Each structure stands twice: as structure tokens, then as C-alpha cells.
Amino acid sequence: MDYILVAFMGLMVGGIMNALADSLPVQRQINTPSCRTCGAPRPLRAWLGVGGLLTRARSCPYCGTPRGLRAPVLEVVTIFGTLWIFVYQPSLDRFMSSLLVSAIFLLIAVIDLEHRLILHVVSLPAGAVIGLLGVLSPTPGPLRTLAGGAVGFVAVLGLFLLGEAFAKAVSRLRGRALEEVAFGFGDVNLAALIGLAVGWPGVVAALLVGMLAAGLFSLIYLITMLARKRYTAFVPIPYGPFLIFGALLVYF
Ligand SMILES: [Zn+2]
Structure with a gap:
């Protein structure tokens, strides 16, 4: 049960990182999941990359820009990363702080790779x-x-x-x-x-x-x-x- 909860938490972290990596370099502000090209809000089923992949909502319904694989890949990485931290870090406060620090660095790495910024x-x-x-x-x-x-x-x-x-x-x-x-x-x-x-x-x-x-x-x-x-x-x-x-x- 613990592991399922932690994996779900990792998925949420991945979803948030994706939304931030989509909106921050373009709009310089935090936004709900939106298209990187036209800024249109994503439909709810495509808020998560894996959700978009499974429901075939793989491109923006407004401008048609395909989303690419970064979102689902990042979510898989955060799911396994969060599970790994959970197993590795003994106490709850160490788990939470390690997760937060890793998520921040992961976001910076993704934005730097995509925008050199x-x-x-x-x-x-x-x-x-x-x-x-x-x-x-x-x-x-x-x-x-x-x-x-x-x-x-x-x-x-x-x-x-x-x-x-x-x-x-x-x-x-x-x-x-x-x-x-x-x-x-x-x-x-x-x-x-x-x-x-x-x-x-x-x-x-x-x-x-x-x-x-x-x-x-x-x-x-x-x-x-x-x-x-x-x-x-x-x-x-x-x-x-x-x-x-x-x-x-x-x-x-
Ligand atoms: Zn769009």
C-alpha cells in the first residue's frame, strides 16, 4: 500500500514538473498544464503525460503541436525516482526534503536541455x-x-x-x-x-x-x-x- 501511494506521489511530482517545464520558460509564470506552442490549456485527460499517451490526446487540440515523449518519460522517471528515495531514505522528513531537492534539480535539467536556459x-x-x-x-x-x-x-x-x-x-x-x-x-x-x-x-x-x-x-x-x-x-x-x-x- 505504501509503495502504491509513493508511486502515485511520484507521478504527481512528474506531472507538476512537466507543467512547470512547459510554462515557465515561455510564460515566466506558473500555469495549469498548457501547450508550449500556443499556450492553450490542455484537456484534463492530458494533464499528465501518461494520461495523454493512454487516451491518445498526444497533440494540442488547438494548434496541433505534438507533445513529444518528454512528459511521459519524465513521469516514469519521477515515479521510480520517488520509490527509490522512499526505500533509501529512512525518515519522513529526509524523504520529503530529498524529493523536493531532486524535483527542483530535475526541473532545472529539463529546462536547460530544452532551452539552454x-x-x-x-x-x-x-x-x-x-x-x-x-x-x-x-x-x-x-x-x-x-x-x-x-x-x-x-x-x-x-x-x-x-x-x-x-x-x-x-x-x-x-x-x-x-x-x-x-x-x-x-x-x-x-x-x-x-x-x-x-x-x-x-x-x-x-x-x-x-x-x-x-x-x-x-x-x-x-x-x-x-x-x-x-x-x-x-x-x-x-x-x-x-x-x-x-x-x-x-x-x-
Ligand atoms: Zn497548442
């Missing part, structure tokens, strides 16, 4: 929630939580400024502007969130793992492209999901 409208409330959870819990506790957030922010801010300087130097050499920089300011905010979630000194490991994973992925991607003779310099990859991977690894 880490929105302030997500980062700021996320910082307040994650910071408060860390400050109130015995581990990491107030001091380590705030230190972690500060270290994450400053470390990636340094990389961000380095990247800006590098981009300026390259564009001067080439005589035109370099459009993509390695880290965006959204990543700086994300690093602060990661620091708040895992605290000091976990933030160091989390960011290192994230950057290593991103570097490894870039390397494999580069080799594949070289092998296919399709190499172009400075292909932008979203760092957010990799940083979040490192964060969740250290967090759990």
Missing part, C-alpha cells in the same frame, strides 16, 4: 527552498549550507568570467564575436544551488564530478564528430544537466 524565476525560489532545508536540517546545517552555496557561486563565477575573457580574446583574433561561452550566468546560479544542497565540502566534489562528466561527454562527442568529419569548433553543450548529475551523486 537556467531561469531566475526557477533559481531564486529554488535557492530559498534548498537553502532553508539545509539550514534547518542537522546535516549540512546552517554554516556548511551557506558556505557551500557561497563557494559554488564564487567558483563558477570565476570560470564564467574566465570564459568571458577567453571569448573576448578569441573574437578579437577572429575579428568577429564568439557567440557561445562555456558557462552562462545561469550555471553560476546553479552552482550556488548545488552548494546549498550538498554544503561544504561536498560542493567541491559535486562540481568536480559534474565538470568531469561534461568534459568526458564533450570529448566523446568531439571524437564522434571528428570520425564523421563533422567537426565544428565551440559546439555548445548545456553544462547544467552534468552539474546536476554531480550534485545528486554527492547529495545521495
Whole structure:
């Protein structure tokens, strides 16, 4: 019985994450489930991605834009993720806070993958929630939580400024502007969130793992492209999901 309840909870979390990932990047506000293209409200049976899939309501009834598979896939991920946290975390307050933190990071990863954006409208409330959870819990506790957030922010801010300087130097050499920089300011905010979630000194490991994973992925991607003779310099990859991977690894 417990497991069914927890799985249902995971499904609801997935549904909410989908609605937020659809509305926040476009409308910058929270909305009931609506089409990402035209903003029309979804019919009730398509509020959940799996519901839409099962009732064949797979595209928007107003503009016809197909919904794609992100919604049902994300719901399956949150169902199993929530069950996993439930089994893994012994106490109710640890379960609730882990679920909340994971859901926030999952939302940021989805929006970053789809839009290459880490929105302030997500980062700021996320910082307040994650910071408060860390400050109130015995581990990491107030001091380590705030230190972690500060270290994450400053470390990636340094990389961000380095990247800006590098981009300026390259564009001067080439005589035109370099459009993509390695880290965006959204990543700086994300690093602060990661620091708040895992605290000091976990933030160091989390960011290192994230950057290593991103570097490894870039390397494999580069080799594949070289092998296919399709190499172009400075292909932008979203760092957010990799940083979040490192964060969740250290967090759990
Ligand atoms: Zn539509």
C-alpha cells in the first residue's frame, strides 16, 4: 500500500514538473498544464503525460503541436525516482526534503536541455527552498549550507568570467564575436544551488564530478564528430544537466 501511494506521489511530482517545464520558460509564470506552442490549456485527460499517451490526446487540440515523449518519460522517471528515495531514505522528513531537492534539480535539467536556459524565476525560489532545508536540517546545517552555496557561486563565477575573457580574446583574433561561452550566468546560479544542497565540502566534489562528466561527454562527442568529419569548433553543450548529475551523486 505504501509503495502504491509513493508511486502515485511520484507521478504527481512528474506531472507538476512537466507543467512547470512547459510554462515557465515561455510564460515566466506558473500555469495549469498548457501547450508550449500556443499556450492553450490542455484537456484534463492530458494533464499528465501518461494520461495523454493512454487516451491518445498526444497533440494540442488547438494548434496541433505534438507533445513529444518528454512528459511521459519524465513521469516514469519521477515515479521510480520517488520509490527509490522512499526505500533509501529512512525518515519522513529526509524523504520529503530529498524529493523536493531532486524535483527542483530535475526541473532545472529539463529546462536547460530544452532551452539552454537556467531561469531566475526557477533559481531564486529554488535557492530559498534548498537553502532553508539545509539550514534547518542537522546535516549540512546552517554554516556548511551557506558556505557551500557561497563557494559554488564564487567558483563558477570565476570560470564564467574566465570564459568571458577567453571569448573576448578569441573574437578579437577572429575579428568577429564568439557567440557561445562555456558557462552562462545561469550555471553560476546553479552552482550556488548545488552548494546549498550538498554544503561544504561536498560542493567541491559535486562540481568536480559534474565538470568531469561534461568534459568526458564533450570529448566523446568531439571524437564522434571528428570520425564523421563533422567537426565544428565551440559546439555548445548545456553544462547544467552534468552539474546536476554531480550534485545528486554527492547529495545521495
Ligand atoms: Zn497548442
